Structure formats: structure tokens, C-alpha cells
Amino acid sequence: MSRIDALIAELCPDGVEFQTVKEIFVTKNGYTPSTTNKDYWTDGTVPWFRMEDIRENGRILGDSIQKITKEAVKGGKYFPANSIIIATSATIGEHALITVPHLSNQRFTSLALKSEFASRIEMKFVYYYCFLLDDWCRKNTTTSSFASVDMSGFKDFRFPIPPLEIQREIVAILDRFTKLEAELEAELEAELEAELEAELEARRRQYQHYRDTLLSFAERTDSQASKDNGLG
Template sequence: MSKLEELINKLCPNGVEFKTIGELFDVRNGYTPSKNNDEYWENGDISWYRMEDIRANGKILNDSIQHITKKAVKNKLFPKNSLMVATTATIGIHALIKNDFVCNQQLTCVSIKEKNKEKLNIKFCFYYFDIIDEECVRIANQGGGMPIVSLEKMKKLRFPVPPLEVQCEIVRILDNFTLLSAELSAELSARQKQYDYYRDELLTFNKKDENVKWEELGKYCQRLKGTTITARRMKEINKENGKIRIFAGGKTMINTTEHNIPSSDIIRIPNIIVQSRGIIDFIYYEKPCSFKREMWSYTHTNSVTLKFIYYYLKKNIEYFKQRGNQMGSMPQISLEVTEKFKIPLPSMNKQERIVNILDRFDKLCNDISEGLPAEIEARKKQYEYYRDKLLTFKELK
């Protein structure tokens, strides 16, 4: 029998008490001080959190990207060791804040009421809010332009209060799981930096080197046009799963059957797919595929290693993003920008050697079926399985 089972059998064998969030926590919306008042922002030293902080720095935060001054604070600061929950637009995310703070109106501060502080471990609350996040998604008002969680509905959500010793043991177990995942993520980050370094070293060439030719992409690669697929047709195709992959903007990928696409629009040779609108990117794909007309692809026509060109284009992705036309509703790169882009062409042997090295790094850093990403995903699923089991309680009658 585990220590947790012993504690439950000893301290709460018949179940645990449930209360509402409103009974246990103070719930307050965030706000944004006026951007027109410099006194609210200049030389500020008070943390003002936004969703960007969670995206950039994770779910346990000690400081924010932006700061405000004391003059910008309404009433009083939100207390440290509070939870910050997304309640509009991006719902289903929360963070534990370790310092006194303010947050913007997209976020809601949830802090343990003074009278309940001896009953609740904030780290236990942090873990249980993974379940509350799912409830927030369920109760969000979807009628307007963006989903919003009513604070009154949120306050009515139910929250378990097991004995403090049980909470602490659950926290210990889940902390160990998250530590393993954090170590793997740190390892992946280190390997990604190593990969970027070696990629840049391997793909940097001296233009005075006589053994390296520089040619325009359009001269050495044949451009293949995308097919015309209406949004309605895409929706119909989306219902049929098959072996032909259709690439669309924003990295949307749909598997469909071959009869849905004219044979002339299916590319059966390795190619570099260019996402030329919205999210500008390059994708290397070797199986039969198709793609929408807003995109195009390149395949080799001369003695050149296509995947070498792909890696060189990926290395220079910022060059293309900076040259993307921003005048319309979304960025896009012109055909001329890619056709005239100069690529280095060392010997075929050197191209292939570079590709082999980068393939191994790429698999380690990015392959979701092998390497570190696969292990991280497995750990994540394991954590979610045990988290759900640990945080499921029988209610005391």
C-alpha cells in the first residue's frame, strides 16, 4: 500500500468534503492601467502579467515581462502564492504566481481566503486547477466574438478539500512527475541550441570559396503550383481519411483519398512545400501529397540535394519573413523573393554529408515518434493519467 493510500484510509476513508470556489477563494479580475499615462508605466517595479508571460516562461512565475508603478494599482496588489487563470479569449490555462502582482483583464486572480489558508496547500490547488480549466472551457459563454467565463459561474464550480496531509502527498508525487518532464524539456532545449549552432556552422559558406557555386533557387529547382480547392470542398475532403496529404495555410494537414484530387495535382516526388501566406515556412515532404493554390513547392531538376536546399531555406527563414509583404491582412512572400534567393552549392558529397548530420539532429529534436519529443509526450501522458487518478475524490456524504 502506498503512503497516499495509507493517508486516505486513515484520514478520509469515507470521502472528502467539496466546497465551491467562491467559498474557498477570493476571485478578482485583472485590469490594464491606461497606456496614455506615463506615470503608470515608466520605471515600474510591480509585476503586470499577461498571457505572454505564461507562453514565454511557463506556469510557475516569479516576475513578469512588463511592470507598472504603484500609481497604476487599483486598491491593492493581488497577493503572492495566488493562481492566475485565463477567463477570456484563451481559456484553459493557469499559472501559480510567486510574487505580489497585477494582471490584465484576460486573466483572473484566484487567491485562498484568509480563513481557508490552513485547509489548502496552494500547490495542490495549482494542480487541481488543471481540472478547473476544463470546467472553465465547458461553462464559457461562446455567443459573442470570443469565449468568456462568467466569474459567477466560476465561483459555483466545486473544489475538493482533502486533509492537508493528503494534499501534500499528492503535491510530492506530482512534483516528481513534473520535475522529470522539466529535465527532459531542458535537455531538449539544450539539444535544440546545439542543433541550431551546428546547422548554422554547417550551412555558412564563404562566397569567395571557389568550390561553392551560388545560384538562384529558381534555376536549380522546378516550381510546382498548388491546386484550387474551395473551403467547402476542403470541408468535404476533411471527412475522408486516406493516404494523400493536403497541405493548407497555417500548417493544416488533411489526409484524404486519391479520388478526391485530380491526378495531375498530386505530387509524387520529394518536394519543399512553401507556405507563402500567413505563417511563412518551408516543409520537406517525401510522400505523395497536394496543397492549396496559395502555396507552391520546389523539386530538384539538376544535380542538387533537395533536402540540403530545404535546410538552407529553414536556416534563413527570418530573411523570408522580413521580406513578407505586410500591406494586406496577412503576410505573404512573393514568387520573385524565393525564385531569386541565392543558394550555395558545394559538392554533392558535401551536401549529402551535411544533410545526414542535420537529419540526425532534427530527428532528436523534432521527431514526435522518436527522440526527445516522443519521450516528453510519453511523460506528459503518464503525468496526466496519474494526475487524474490522484485528483479524483469520493465526495463525503
């Protein structure tokens, strides 16, 4: 934490810039090609992600369990590599970073960086911050035939944009925590000991608290932003 505090004090002492989801990202909804058209599903090569992929293979994914054909892709347009899929209906509050061009089913909304932010934001930082967006989604749902996220509020959710050096330092720290948690999970699976299960749960709570603390930023005020832009 002291390293992060020092970087913040040095690089953004007046607070961190925040922008909304709709300002930073191109958002698109996933979809399911017609299941009655065999040409869309036979010998598919296009990764098509569902909740099962996250449940079975984790949150950073380069391939999917099920694939569709190129003929099933609307307008030939894919969700770009290194974008986020986040569940905004049905099972809400899950997300993954997808490292290849892909599509997803309709339960997910895709977040892809707009070109003007590509040099300012690390997608791995976005991946970690999306755990906070997950929490927001779970608390802001509407219900009809099934639960869905308030998409107007979703697009107004505010993301911090700290300097890249800070983003990368936070990612490095959280990557280390994630690796330690994965190692403990593997040990638990091998040993099947109740003590390890309790330790893993405690580690998860500690990790979540530490992650949320690392990702808490003071937002720069409009007056300070005006000064920085020479308007004050």
C-alpha cells in the same frame, strides 16, 4: 498511489470535503491601466502578468515581463502573493501560481485563499488542481466578441479539501513528475531527436492521466458531514 490510498483510508475514510470556488477564494478580475498615461508604465516596479509570461516563463512565476507603477494600482490594492491567476477570457484554460504581490491584465481572474482556509489548504495543491479547473473552463465558455468562461458556473466549481498530509503527499509526487518532464524537455532541446519528442509526448499523456487520477476524490455526503458536526 498506495501511499495516497492508505492516507485517504486513514484520514478521510468517509470521503473528502468539497467547497466551491466562491467559498474558498477571494476572486478578483485583472485590468489594464490606461496605456495613454505614461506615469502608469514608466519605470514600473509592480509585476503585471499577461499570457506572455506563462508562455515564456512557465506556470510558477515570481516576476513578470512587463511592470506597472504603484500609481496605476487601483486603490493601492494588489493581488496577494501565492495566489492563482487563471485565464477566463480570450485564451482560456491556462493558469499560473504567482509567488509575489502582483496584478494581471483583464484576461485573468485571481484566486486568493480566504483567511479561514489559509491553514487548511496548500496553494501548490490548488495549483495542481487548477489543471482540472482549466479543463472545466475550456468546456464552459460563452461567446460574444470573444470567448469567456461562464463565471457563475466558475464560482460554483467545487474544490476538494483533503487533509494537509494528503495534499502535501500529492504535491510531492506531482513535483517529481514535473521535474522529470522538465529534464526530458531540456534533453530534447539539446538533442533535437524525434525519438525524444515522441517520448516526451507519451510522458505528458502519462503524467496528465496520473495527475487527474491523484486528484480524484470521493466527496463526503451531507449526511456524513452532519454526523461529523454532531448534527446527526
